Structures are given as C-alpha cells and as structure tokens.
Amino acid sequence: MAALSPVMDVAGVEAFLRAEFPQVSDDYTVAAIGPGTATIRMEPDHRHLRPGGTISGPTMFSLADCAVYLAIIAHVGPEALAVTTGASIDFMRKPAAGKALVADVTLLKLGRGLAVGDVAITSEGVSGLVARATLTYSRPRA
Amino acid sequence: MAALSPVMDVAGVEAFLRAEFPQVSDDYTVAAIGPGTATIRMEPDHRHLRPGGTISGPTMFSLADCAVYLAIIAHVGPEALAVTTGASIDFMRKPAAGKALVADVTLLKLGRGLAVGDVAITSEGVSGLVARATLTYSRPRA
C-alpha cells in the first residue's frame, strides 16, 4: 500500500485522547506516532487486576482497542466516528504485576471502508509479547 | 460430547462473582445457569460509554469474558484459576443506550486442558445480536 503518513503528532493525539476518552486518559499516554504506527502506554492500577493478581484480559483488550483507534485518528484526523466491527486477541503470558503495558500498533490497512490494526502488547520486564490483537474498524462514509 | 451438568446454581455463581469480581459485581447479575449454559445480565452505566453515546466494545468484551468464566465455574466448581488464552469478537449493531445487555453463553468444549465458550450478546429493545464472541480458557493441570 502507499506509505502512510500521520496527520497528527503525539501532542495532538494526546489532546484527542484526553477529550474523547476521559475514563482512561489518566492511565494512557501517547508515547509515539509514526508512519502507519502508534505506541500507547498504560500504567495499570488496582482496577485492572484479575483474581490471582494479574492484569485482566479485558484491560488488555481495552488498551488494544483504544490504541488502534488512536492510530487511525493520528492518520486520518479526528473524523466522524469509526466503530470497531471485529477483533481477535491472544494472550501469551502474564504481564508483570504493577508494571506498565506498552501497545505497539501497526496499521495493516487504512481503506475508505475498513481499517485494520495489529497490536503487540508488552509488559515491562517480561520477555516476549504478553498479548497480540487485531482490530477492524468500519469508517463512516462521507 | 457428554451432556454437561452444572455443579453450582445461580446463587452459588452469584456469590462467587461478588467475591472474585468486586469491580463488576455491581453491574452484573447471574440470570440463569443450565446444562452447558449461563446467562449473565449487565446494567450499563456512564463508565461504559464510548464517544457517540453507545456502549463501548471493551465493555462488551469484559462482559463476554466474565460470562464464559462464570459458565465454566458453574460447571467445574470454583477451581484454581483458568486463564483466557484467546478470544474473537464481532460487533454487529449498536446497543440501545442505557439498556441492559444480556450475555447468553454456550460451552462448546469443557476439556481437561481447554474450555471454549460462545457468547451471544443482546441489548434490550434491539432486534438481532449486538455482539458475539468466542473465548478460550486454559485450565490448570491438577
């Protein structure tokens, strides 16, 4: 595909995050935006824990979903709302308790109808991915 | 497969939910437990909303994940922790704002190693499924 170029920078995406996702914006930070990519960092707190002390799967899903959404916004601007139409996620190993999660997004497709993003989630201090996900968004027609 | 029989009833699973998932137990109710099935109901509040006023995808994922977990527990007892290893979810239509979501779980497999549950999510007043998901859990070896 043609090389993707972001149209918003870290500060712009961060401002969008704070305005549109107040529920999570205390936990999430926009760490980097690049051509076809975005990195979102999350500091987990007690609300995200699962029996056994690990970070819950839904917490990682939320991070993955938001991270791809922000990656799309970074490349198309704060457009009329894209909606998630499907997702798959695999959980490979336990995140370290109390450590940050880092979601690295690669946009695989940014079409007029559908956008697809792949997410690799790592946990600081853990070797290998803790989760990977792919999310598909449907973009509204102009 | 051999017919599945629950080993816990609604009250037992509800008690387990309150003890193990205090973060969500205000929102979730165990509505029914049957052979190979479970129904979990969720009353959404403002914390679950997404830009545009709809219930967020991660909220539905959380419900699906918890609902399958509870369905497994209902059939094997409150065992050492099963962990989610993978999930897929499709979002078909918008839930009605402010209405309850109902997650109907069917256990597709309850093996010694893996358990697989299928979830159909409906929104009160909306015709057709709002989401469907399949979740796989790995069960610890005795």
Add this chain to the structure above:
Amino acid sequence: MAALSPVMDVAGVEAFLRAEFPQVSDDYTVAAIGPGTATIRMEPDHRHLRPGGTISGPTMFSLADCAVYLAIIAHVGPEALAVTTGASIDFMRKPAAGKALVADVTLLKLGRGLAVGDVAITSEGVSGLVARATLTYSRPRA
C-alpha cells in the same frame, strides 16, 4: 434486525455453487436454506485428510467460508462478489474419519456494507460441535 428472507431456494443455490465453485461442488451439497440460515453438507475424501487421519483444519475453514458465502447469496441473490475480510475459527474435537461434515450457518448481520455469518460444524456420529467459525464479508457498493 428485520427478519431475513431468502431470495433463492436450495436448487438455485446448488446451481450457483456448481457454476461458481467447480473445485468443491463434487464434495458440497446445499442441504437447506431458511430465513437467515443455510445448511451445507460436505462428503470428505482423501484430499482433505491431515497427518493422523483426521479431516484437516483448512478443509473445515473452506467449508465454513463457502457456506457463509452461499448463505449470503441465498439472501441477496447472485450479486457482484462479496469478499471475505476476516474470520475466526475454533476447533473443538476431531471429526470422525470418512463421515460427512455439516455446516449450519446463521447470518448475524446482512448490512449494506458488511455481512457476518456464524457457522457450527458437526461431524456425523460425533457429539458436540467439531468446529465453529465466524466470517465477515464486505459487500461491494452499488
């Protein structure tokens, strides 16, 4: 959603299958078409076997993909081509060697842009599903 009504019957879908999928039409039979549903039957032969004598996962994926495609065609007519945009599949237990597979499709969504179908695959003589899949198709804009 509004109730779905098929616009083609078993004979019509069968004719479409023979014309458009000559590679598989010796193996597949259209067993039933109903409102929002379709049942496709497959007689496996040696080409579908995997080391160990079981029917291969890709063979079941092919059946699931074709079955949802035929279910869509049955409800919209032999339209300009829909393309698969995503799929998830879970394999729960081994099919019986040499026995027919039956794919029961339920259309979960049949929108102007996306169609989503759920498939339950059973193997004659095996209790419980051998596989389940969900497939998403993007429909071309008129």
Add this chain to the structure above:
Amino acid sequence: MAALSPVMDVAGVEAFLRAEFPQVSDDYTVAAIGPGTATIRMEPDHRHLRPGGTISGPTMFSLADCAVYLAIIAHVGPEALAVTTGASIDFMRKPAAGKALVADVTLLKLGRGLAVGDVAITSEGVSGLVARATLTYSRPRA
C-alpha cells in the same frame, strides 16, 4: 521468553513437508528457518482461484496453518502431532493473480501446552500485507 532456537534446518523441514503433506508439497517451499521464525513460499495454481480470479481465502488459510505448523516442527522436532485449536485471519487486499505468496511466521509462544504463531502473508508485487493470521496449536502431553 527465552530466545527460541530451531532444531531443524530448511532441508530438514522441507523433507518433513514432503513426507507429511504430500497434497501441498508441490506448491509449498520452505524458504527460511530462523530463531522463532519460518518463511514458507507458495506458488498458486488454478486450483486456488476464487470467482473473480483472485486467490481464495481458504488457500491463504491453508498456507498460514501449514506455515505455523512447520515453524513449530522446526523448533521442537517432528514430534507427536500438534493440533490446531483456533485461528483468526484478516484479509487486507487482493493477492496478484498468478504470483507467489510468501508466509512469514513468528512464533509468539512455544509453551509445553500451547504454541501460538503469527503469520504475515505477502503477494509478490503487491505493497502491504494481503493477509495476516494467528494460529494456536495444542501440543500433546508427553
């Protein structure tokens, strides 16, 4: 995770492929084996085509499934059979007609119970991925 090291080389995996997958070994070539990775190449022929002239989704699924299987074998040896328990696949763009497909596998997990591999599929002459998939295998207990 600990760094993965293959225990078989390209020639060894190729020999395994020819012995165990005679149905596809005319079409597939083992192009590379590395630490945690494998590259499998496929030359499509007319049997893989879909209405419209493109390579079918099931053909890409088959390639992805076989490629992850071979990547696992390359790292554990030709062991008692691992079985696919689940998969997700996204199709992003059309492969070029008549051109080779290349499947690059990265093993995300190679545990005693489960192995997870991610696959990126490219089509010669097409920019961007044509498909991505993740497959989970359950490994038999010794």
